[in-house]
Amino acid sequence: MSLTKDYWENRYQNQETGWDVGRITTPLKEYFDQLENKSLKILIPGAGNSYEFDYLLHQGFHNVFVLDFAETPLQNIQERWPQLPKEHFIHDDFFEHNERYDLIIEQTFFCALDPNLRKDYVKKMLDLLNLNGKIAGLFFQFPLTLEGPPFGGSKEIYEELFQNDFTCKTLAPARNSIKPRDGKELFFIFIKK
Numbered sequence: 001m002s003l004t005k006d007y008w009e010n011r012y013q014n015q016e017t018g019w020d021v022g023r024i025t026t027p028l029k030e031y032f033d034q035l036e037n038k039s040l041k042i043l044i045p046g047a048g049n050s051y052e053f054d055y056l057l058h059q060g061f062h063n064v065f066v067l068d069f070a071e072t073p074l075q076n077i078q079e080r081w082p083q084l085p086k087e088h089f090i091h092d093d094f095f096e097h098n099e100r101y102d103l104i105i106e107q108t109f110f111c112a113l114d115p116n117l118r119k120d121y122v123k124k125m126l127d128l129l130n131l132n133g134k135i136a137g138l139f140f141q142f143p144l145t146l147e148g149p150p151f152g153g154s155k156e157i158y159e160e161l162f163q164n165d166f167t168c169k170t171l172a173p174a175r176n177s178i179k180p181r182d183g184k185e186l187f188f189i190f191i192k193k
């Protein structure tokens with residue numbers, strides 16, 4: 001299966017979006033609630049309908065950007081925020097994007113990528129982050145098989161992937177997952193070295 005832009009766009013158009021929970025998830029909400037610096041430049045890649053974008057804006061974070069190569073979810077977000085400048089909605093391939101951020105949020109984007117792209121994901125995250133910038137969010141913990149998306153992983157797999165370029169601040173089973181993901185998620189914060 002080829003996980004192209006058209007593949008994802010079709011899934012939105014056909015409403016085959018089982019990952020879309022329709023609201024911000026508890027782990028991300030609780031993480032955002034303890035951030036104090038509202039000026040952080042934040043990227044949400046593979047954003048989909050990104051309810052976390054709305055949450056962050058409502059909490060006063062104003063430097064927040066969503067990126068996706070599927071057009072439909074970006075349009076949905078834009079319709080909710082017509083007053084925002086267009087640059088907050090980045091219609092691009094993650095691997096082609098060039099900018100710098102303080103914080104990048106991960107939720108069901110990494111697991112949506114072909115596992116062959118995992119090293120490129122880490123490298124791209126390094127390029128996109130300012131020094132001491134962070135990636136934070138959730139990775140799935142269930143066995144990695146050929147079947148997906150979503151593609152699984154484990155604490156050991158993620159540690160090995162990120163350890164050369166990032167300091168691991170947290171990588172532990174999430175204690176506040178939404179019910180259907182209970183026991184299946186690791187919450188993490190990695191800091192660019």
Ligand SMILES: C[S@@+](CC[C@H](N)C(=O)[O-])C[C@H]1O[C@@H](n2cnc3c(N)ncnc32)[C@H](O)[C@@H]1O
Nearest residue numbers: 008019046047048068069070093094107108112
């Ligand atoms: C499983 S969905 C998750 C969406 C969102 N993070 C959520 O939690 O609802 C994966 C998203 O990643 C996007 N995506 C996949 N590969 C991408 C790439 N290379 N560049 C940009 N977006 C990509 C898809 O279009 C899709 O919106």
